[in-house]
Amino acid sequence: MKIPYKWLKKYVDFDLLPQKLSEALNVSGTRVETVTLRKATFNNVLVGKILKIKSHPNSEKLLLCEVDIGKEKLSIVCGAHNIKEGDLVPVAVVGSKIKNQNINKREVKGINSQGMLCSSIELDLGEEEDTILILDNTFEIGQDLADILEINDYIYDLEITPIRPDCLGVIGIAREVAAFSNSSLKIPQVILEEKGLKIDDIVEVIVEDKKLCPRYSIKIVDDIKMKKTPLWMQVLLKSIGIRPINCVADISNFVMWETGQPLHIFDFEKIGGKKVVIRKAKEGEKILNLDGNLRNLDSSMLVIADKEYPIAIAGVMGGLESEVTYSTKRVLIESANFNQANIMRTSKKLRLRTEASNRFEKGLDPNSTIFALNRCAQLIKNYTEGNIIKGVIDIYLDPVSQWSVKLRPERANKIIGIDIKQKRMEEILNSLELKVKKIEEVSRKVIEVQIPTFRTDLRSEIDLIEEVARIHNFDNIQAILPVHSQKGELNREQNIVRNLKNVMISQGFYEVWNFSFDHPKSFDLLRLDEKDQLRNAMELQNPITKEHTIMRTTLIPGLLNTVRINLFRGETGIYIFELAKKFSPKEGQFLPDEPLYLGVAACGLIKQSHWLEKAEEVDFYLIKGLLEKICESLYIKDLKFLPLSHPSFHPGKSAKILIGNKELGILGQIHPEVQNNFNLDKPVYIMELDCNILIEESQKCMYFQEIIKHPKSAIDLAIVVDEQVSWSQISDIVKEEGGKKLEELRLFDIYRGDQIEKGKKSMAFNLSFRDPKGSLTDREVNIITNRIIKALKEKISAKLRE
């Protein structure tokens, strides 16, 4: 809500300079978003009267004018011909500036010109044709035009909270200023001179839906002569962001801005049957609005209709056909109160928000229609030489009267955390026009406060406590920390999640945050079957963009896209993870499940080439090693890896991960087609883990394992086995036979090549033994080793390699 400083001053007698006003508004709860200093694009332009007009002796096109500017008479050459003797015109005297151009004494075709007569375009006062601006007779000779029009001013842009529609008018803001600055309010006097016909004889008003239209008030002004809107009003409207249209429309906007009450003005002659009906729209009805758009209405919307057709969407926008034009003679002014929720819904449905709907949808005071109506009628009469027709039609069946709210000063102090004296509270309330009546209630001090109807937001004690607190100033509250005995902590899950992230970064991975949205095309890119469960995603009803239409059911597309962006930007090694929720709808459950997942992606070089080391590419085992570290940190043992059959993964290089019989997640190289689908020029390794399983399986309590002091014995073995034999087969046998004394088994080499049979591979590993009871002898170690070798030979036909 924009409001010029000088305009505000007309309604309240405060003496705060612009900077201080800004501060005071902020402190009392009216947020000042910006303050802009508006300056006229001219200076030293004075009001002058044309005394004489002669033709220029040396040019037929030019005129020579004698102009009175009060302190002197000037001779000015002028090219425009719309002036006549006696006209008041803006005169840019010698030494003035117009749009950064200096006006100097100059010679025009042999004659001295002592200044310039100005057009509205030159002065930025309108968009009319390039003729001299003729000023009306409210101006006086010698006045400085910028001063008299109050162009140089501070424009405040205020943020008004949705529960204070009373502050969507200058008078409402003035009331606030009066309260915090202890000054008096100056509300304009409205004195109506009415004559001629009686309104009841001219028009009939029927309110069909009284719930949606609690009050409907109208007046009619007759015999109007459409004129130019007074310059000061044009200046004012432009400063608050409203385009001047015509005198009548401008006045209605001006009064709305002044009072906060939206008004609508109809050309009375265009109201069919001289009948105004406030009713719900009929299905299929249409209206051509003032903005030139044809809108379809439905039966939930309230309209103002004549005997047949809608002529306005109530509280939102008028119709083009009943618009006031320059030929309008008689106008009907509407000042009404409409149901807040209905206006909000209509405006939302039509996607049409106007200054009027913005006010009505916040719930206005029905008692404010008449003042605005009369003020508007008076101004229209004044500026159009019209006649106000006698009487008013005011349909208001269920008048709202003031209510009262009780306030316990002690309670107020307890909530604010301050000690404000009761007398001060009463002062504050009174300054806000909240009338205080003191009453005793069972030995407790209670103040009863009478609430004026424009304060629709004050309904309960806490509302009054807020009023006291804000006017008293929050800065006066002394800060004190609460004293309590609650223990601050992360719970087990939160701790595990935090640790999990720390393990990830300790392994060199970067955390990413992707949007929670996705698009079904991602499922195609992932090669998912038509019936794949992941396709069962929640759809957004009102997505913002075409790319973000569903809630994600997998973290993989987000990770792959992040990899692509980074590859594209020149990264050679990308190792990232995201810990976030997936969204899966569940039968028989209103809200979806939101399981927490850990997604990991790695691509490119895990090690850059270095003067000491060769570059290393990311592979399956890197991610597997990461998983092992994660599990180690959570004390999870017994991971199992089974071949994975998943459309998004390389069938030969992926695994399903199990802990016991619980499926922890999947891991592997993405399918080469998926790689192509996501425009990735390098293979990407992905892992996705169910964090709930990690949390469930992580050991809650760990006990100390005795540290064996006896020396360890180590031995290397190399065996040759068939290519099909997996490491887990070998390690299972070794562990089984090695028993408790086998401390560690470490594979250190795999060899395929000339030195061994084709279709076979050599696996070399290191075995460490340790005995808690004492030092192991060579003989003991040999016995165990032989047992292992024998079992390997028998079970997987392994041959010992020399």
Place this chain on the structure above:
Amino acid sequence: MIEKGNDRYIKDIEKYLKDSLIETDKASTIDELEKIYYQYLGRKGKITYILRSLSSLPKDKRPLVGKKANEASKRIEKFVNEKKNNLKKKVVEKVLKEEIDITLPGRQLQLGKLHLITKTINEIVDIFIGMGYKVAEGPEVESDYYNFEALNIPPDHPARTLQDTLFITDKMPLRTHTSPVQIRFMERNKPPIYIISPGRVYRRDNIDPTHSPVFTQFEGLVVDRGISMAHLKATLEVFAEKVFGEGTKVRLLPSYFPYTEPSAEVLVQCQECMGKGCSVCTRSGWIEILGSGMVHPYVLENVGIDSEEYTGFAFGMGVERIAMLKYKISDMRLFFENDLRFLKQF
């Protein structure tokens, strides 16, 4: 039984001594010396063997053989040790001659980084844990009831036009704040309540430098006996000092939120100009960082907490906004773009 004669023993000792001294002299590594020592003086060493066999000698011969063997043992040991020390010294001298180019690039162990949002959340969480708060979490897809109605925002309330909401269905919005978590927590727990709730929230905003349809909020809630705005103010002062540095000033200005009353916007002193006024703070010297207020009695009563007995305060802030101010980041899109050059910085 002893098979060899006494003289033979003496001769053997002399031979061993001589041999060992020659071998030691030749030895060029510590390992060789260890072997020599073991060969003569170890558990199964040659001299050790003789010493162990003394008891089988005639009594009158024992002292002489014993004496000789002990002498030999001492000499060998001494000689081996001297040689060992010499060798060690040489090794040290040799190692000391090595020299490297200390300006060559170092070998890197990998170190990842937490996302700045996580880092900021952790930082704020820790501040509040220190003040006795617990962390509460809840669903991101919410019901209208928890996201709006229970927070004193009934259907058609004008506050519903304040922010644009993303919906799954009319009655199922994506949460627009983490306040529903507070409602859920209050339904299950009795006061005293001291909780914080960080998490993702959603708004129907287009992505631009200061808006994002997905962002992260951090809210706090206290419900206890005798809680007042003075407590709110002090709590936020602690928060601001910990996040933005010692002495950071905080200011509360009246505002409006449906679920708190009185409500306050919270401003901190602009870090760029230290309150003098600059372009960052639009010349005011203050920057708005969060919303707060006293929990509305309606909200408390609605979850079955007696609002006469208990009062409370709540506050909420955008995590990205805090990080942007703290690290001087001007574009919110960076948080969700995940460019590694951004991620590596924090």
